[in-house]
Every structure is written in C-alpha cells, then in structure tokens.
Amino acid sequence: MKKTALLTALFFALVLCATPGFAQEAKELVEKAPLIRFDRYFGAAITTVGAAMGIGKLASSALESMARQPEVAGSIQTAMIIAAALIEGFTFFALVVCFLGT
Structure with a gap:
C-alpha cells in the first residue's frame, strides 16, 4: 500500500512537470516573486517527509517488539522516545539550514 501511494504521488508529480507550459509558468512565477526561494521549500518538504x-518506522518497530516481548516494553519505549527526539532535533536543524542557507 505504501509503495502504491508513493508511486502514485511520483507519477502525478512527473505528469505535472511534463505538462506543456509548466516550465514557463514556473519561470514566470519565480520572476514575479524573486524573493521566494522554492528550493528551500522543496528541501524543507523532503526533510519533513524523511523525518x-x-x-513511523521507529514507532512501528517498537510497537512490534513490545508486542513480542511485553516484559521489556518500558525500556523499548524509553529508547524509542530518545530516538524520536533525536530524529526531531536533526529535522529542525535541517529545516533551519533549508530556510537560512543561501
């Protein structure tokens, strides 16, 4: 299901980019608003999706391991929270780099 949704989104993105006149419309939009940096927003979107x-993978694996070994659920939950916090920290750092970078 995940692969199908990802492939569908990729297909629609390719169709949109292949639409005649899309490049010209994008160029005109950038020329009208030169202060908008679309590469920053694209980088931020990729960062957010990756995080x-x-x-999601972290939580899925942790819940599966808690279901298999309920006696160690506390230590798994603690490790999961620490790992999620680290992922969020790197995500915020990447977002700052996207928006402040030149």
Whole structure:
C-alpha cells in the first residue's frame, strides 16, 4: 500500500512537470516573486517527509517488539522516545539550514 501511494504521488508529480507550459509558468512565477526561494521549500518538504517516515518506522518497530516481548516494553519505549527526539532535533536543524542557507 505504501509503495502504491508513493508511486502514485511520483507519477502525478512527473505528469505535472511534463505538462506543456509548466516550465514557463514556473519561470514566470519565480520572476514575479524573486524573493521566494522554492528550493528551500522543496528541501524543507523532503526533510519533513524523511523525518515522518523515520519516526513511523521507529514507532512501528517498537510497537512490534513490545508486542513480542511485553516484559521489556518500558525500556523499548524509553529508547524509542530518545530516538524520536533525536530524529526531531536533526529535522529542525535541517529545516533551519533549508530556510537560512543561501
């Protein structure tokens, strides 16, 4: 299901980019608003999606391991929270780099 949704989103993105006149419209939009840096927003979007996928995988694995060994659920939960906090920290750092970078 995840692969299908990802492939569908990629397909629609490619169709949008391949639409005749898309490049010209994008160029005109950038010329009208020269202070907007679309590469920063694209980098921020990729960063956010990557972090969401990482935390989702982390939570999935932690819940699966807690279901298999309920006696160690406390230590798994603690490790999961620490790892999620580290992922969020790196995500915020990457977002700052995206928006402040030149």
